[in-house]
Amino acid sequence: MRLGSIVMIVLLLVLIGAGTVQTKSLHISANTPETALQSFFAQVKAKHWDDAFAMVQPGSGVEKESFIKDLGGNNESLKTISALQDVKTKILRESGNESDLRADLQWSTAVGALHESRDFKLVNDEGQWKIVWTPPAKNDGPPKPLPTTYLRWDVVQRGSSRDEWGVQNVEPPRMRIISMNAIEYQGGVTILGEVVNEDTVPGFVTINAILLDKDGNSIAEESSFDKISHTLLPKEISPFRVDFANRKLADVKSVRISPTNILVPAAADPVVGVFNQRIEKDPNGKSILRGELVTQGGQTVNIPHVLATFYDQSGKVIWVSDGYVDKALLPQQAVPFAVDLRDDLAGQVQNYRITVNYYNSNRS
């Protein structure tokens, strides 16, 4: 029966071998440009920076530290709380020892899935394909720390005595919806608009929308969620977008919009400038609104969020789109951003407006 034992052990080893080969096949291999890039991103996904950097063609300006910062993020940016989820690679050009590839990266981030399209050049280095890493564009000098002298509003809460009848409380700030538009898009109904804080104190606003049928009954209820800048300083305007999936505009008789606003503590800093805004076509032919974000104060912005409002000739809001920027904004340093624009609307857009919302990890 020793034979039987040997057979069982061999069978076990074969099964383990099969399982390991199957798993291993997903790991390091750099025989072709595509597998090399896949392997590279497998290391990035596992955050094995050393192994990933080993697949980068050594060259001037390629430093491991900046390489890790580029892929793993820094300054508590969105990248630092992102994980690479999926990679799709495509060969753009192949010639002998050089190849151009495009990687469509899907990141899982704290604010949802993010897509990134990035082009890479690979060179064949003694049979192994290596990635030619383009270091991120350096800004002019190190960040300049500037003192923050803007004011801050604090809300002093009254002690929670049981009965506060007749005691004067501070009202929530006055907010006003200055425009609203309902459209049908991708099999659903979308409500677009803008809200302004007309008051002299900051406010926190959320927009709830209810679709009503011809009998006044509620069909669906949704909120603006993250398609709005919730904290509005005095006279600040934010766009909002409320999406209702699987609804038809024809079924909707009216829309009930209910903004909820409260007085909140807020700081007037940071001020973010949006420079060089322009509508372009990306390599895939899609319309994109691009620009650069620059903080004008001395504060770092960890996660910027860009909201774009698009207007037609009559000044009507025809679309609102948004995008998160995966790099932190350091004082006075420009960080590029790109926001999608619906191709079918690109021709109608006469004007647009960018609002920058942000999250700071030290924000209370």
Added chain:
Amino acid sequence: MAIHKSSTRSTVILLAIVIVLASAAPSILRAFADEPGAGTIQISTTGAGPREVEETTQKAIERQYTAAWKNMTAALKDNRADLLDAAFVGSMRDQLARRIEQQKKSGTSTRYADGAHQVNVVFYSPEGTALELRDTTEIEQQTLDGSKVIHSEKVRQQYLVIFTLVEDRWKVRIMQALPTS
């Protein structure tokens, strides 16, 4: 003799019927109080001002005032102050809680049976956070010591009620019986 016997029997039967009916009187009176329309509240907003009463506010007040009477009746009957929070606030809640506390101590309780309410909104504050109404209703009130009915009466009563908006609900803050003119 036969006549005498017969009249004695009749007297006993009659007395028995009277006793039975007398003991059932509170129930009968309550049955009357529970006639159709008892406890129903109809709110008129005619003459309310300075702010016009919104339809949703009117419905909310109707609902909350009905709940207030229901909760107050149950709280005073069973001596349960925890039932008050849903519909009362401030001094009215404290007032009822104090009464329940005293009832508990003395082993007494109060039963209310309210009839139909005719309610007029007399004031609705400009900013929409306070509302005053005048209610005319007929109530039957019984004071009980343990299970023994000490006193029972049925009166027509007028109340001045102030509702205030607390968080997201209208609650009774003042409910004051007015002297009958």
Added chain:
Amino acid sequence: MKILGLFLAIILTFASAAFAQDLQVPQNAVAGEGASISTSGSGSATFYLTGPGTSLKRDFKRGETISLSADDLAYAGRYTAALDGGGAQSFFVTAAKPAKLNFMARPSRVPVAHPDVISGVVFVLDRNDNLITTPTTVNFQLGIAGSAPTTRPLQSKNGIAWIKAGSGNREGAAQFTASVGDISAKRVVQQVASDPCNLRMKAQADGKNIQLQTEPIKDCSGNAVPDGTIVTFSESAGGRGRSTVDARVKHGVARATLPSVPGATLTVASGVVLGNEIRWSGGQ
């Protein structure tokens, strides 16, 4: 059955009335003041008093006077005094003199020079929070430091007096006072600048950038808009893109830095108010 019930109720009412002669209840009781109830007859009995916030049970000897403390009659409303074995009388306790004004002034912030934007509602209460339903004169006074206040006396109705007033032309903390006799309640209504009026900016070259600065931003009544107000500077350079900065007002003016693009158009706005426009020639 209904007739029988009615008959019994009448009998019970008459019976109660007969026993009620045993009790002499106060006729003009005032909330928060003591009172007494005199009784007749002999022997011991139990006395019950139910009313708003009160439920008393006391043993006593018939013929004695039952005294009720200020606390027993703290609340205004209908009270019922009853004896075990029958006998009951009801009486009303009215609210005492005004001791507290519940003053709801709205809003706490208001733009200047707007009519009927301030409202004040006063609930006239005694010291035990009973609503004083007899008409009472309430004086409302609204004014800002340095100017004569406006005073209006109004009669309360059902315990409530209310007023609507417009905001003044000057920003600052307006004192809003309601008083009855020597009792008063004070609230502050912050009168704030209205929307900017005549928003103007100037531009200055600063190397590769343009420094933009507004003139002191004021509303149409001449009040400076509060610091922190958003002012949007825009630079539009046709096909070369556009730049914007949402600056905050600080010490009455707003500043921003934009890239210098010759031929660009510079505009300024705050909320829905638009300011002047500058065509940037490159700093010359």
Added chain:
Amino acid sequence: MPLAAIALLALAVHGPLLLMQLPAVSTGGSAQIFLAQHYSQSWFNPWNEKWFAGFSQTSYPPLTQQWVALISRVMSLTAAYMVVQLFAVILLALGAFRFARLWVDERSASFAAIGSIFLGSLSMLVYQSGQLPATAATALALHGVSYLYGWSRSAKVLSLIKGFLLLIAAATADHVTALFGIILFAIPAVVLAITDRNDSESSERTSSAAVLIRAAVMVGLVAISATIVLAPFWSSFLSPQQQIPLPDGSRDNLLLNFSSAVRYWLIPMGAIVLALPYLFISGLAERRLRPLFFAFYVAMVLGLGGTTPVARVVLGRFYESFSMDRFTFWATLLALPLLGELATRLIERYSVKATIALAVAAVLTFSIPLAYVTAHPPSTNPFRTEPIANFLNRDNHDRFRYLTLGFGSQFAELATRANASTVDGDPSVARVLPEVAGFGAAHFDMARNYGSAGMESLRAVLKHASQYGLKFIFVRDRYYEPLLAFAGWRQIESYENGNVTLWSKEDVPPLKKIEPVNPISWFERMTWGLVPMLCSILAITLMIFFPERRRVMAEPIPFPSAETQAHRMQEAR
């Protein structure tokens, strides 16, 4: 009295640890306590409003939770859980003895039972994962399978009744054991019954077919009854509900992932790893033991998870539904009879030295998992959930729903303490909210661990916060803060020195109760509420009051001195 001694040893070893309530903070343990709390309050109504905005507890077999609920009448829920777990461990040791007795002599079976108390895999399941249902169901299944052997081989009606009741009880304790565990133990037992059919003292000859038919009758009866009793469970379990697979180390390739290999294989196997060559040689050496070896082999290969392709192929859609460590647990249990025999042989040959070595091996196998649990506690930086529960229980805060993010195993602990309802729930009892149906069931508390799909499903439910009355979110992992801030929640409070923050949304209306989804019939409520408990009580009563022949047990067993001849072919006890 070896049985009593084994029970006492199990009590002595596990009693103090369970008294310390070690499993209370484990993910599985706290979830079981939560589910038991509902039975303690509402035995016959499985609709529990505190998770998933309302879900039916028929989505998890009820037996152990009902036992905990019953015992919690006289003590706290946590203490009741520990009592039931202790009972399960003792029952497991006795079951290991009974099962081993089918294969090996009494002395070896005693060693096997002692070994079961010190199993690393058991320690991991009890103290790390809090798998009370799995351990209890396996214990019941071991006894049940032994009676299956007795009935199949000798047609004893009492064995049929006991086995039937025990296997039903096992199925109503844990569905994975019902689907896979019972099969792994039953097949070798039935094959053994066929082998042993004519070895009894009786001169009557029995055919293989008769044994098989009897086995089929019992298994069929169990299958039908379990299907009827657990009907509400099967309908939800087998519905094509998508579940996002949670990364689980037990499905890793253990050769390529050392930490997973340690956690899911080396520590559960413990000193058994050293005995593997013996198991392979001895298990195949004798024809009678081969079925046992093959069952062990299959369980071990399945327990290797992603190291071989077998588990993925064999388990199909269930592969990603549960952790593979229970297959390793079953493998170690299936190895015990052979290990018991090995212990007997070693002690025969090396006496005291062997005894000491075996004792050290057993103690190490048992203590290393405990050290691992201490080093890798189920809840890192445990915190007090009382202040959070107090917040939810006061000022009508339970008019709204809440959500926790990053609470880990303390998620269920908070759910047990709080009166308020959450939109989340343990994935083992997953009800998929309509909003997240497109992404699959996920435990929002650990949404980030599910990757993009998890975060998208979290976004989807947050978008409908108003519909669910979801106002309060307690965050223990700052990872989620940007999403909440951008979505309109504001931080309003912090607890435990800022370790946990409370976020609130202003415009959320109070919750609307959700009516039971697919409410079950009165009959189903009754069978669900009564049959599992009755089966387990009746089975244990029968086992105690109607024990099988004590022919062998009457003989004194020399311990630890050697026995000259091993008795292998004795009946189940």
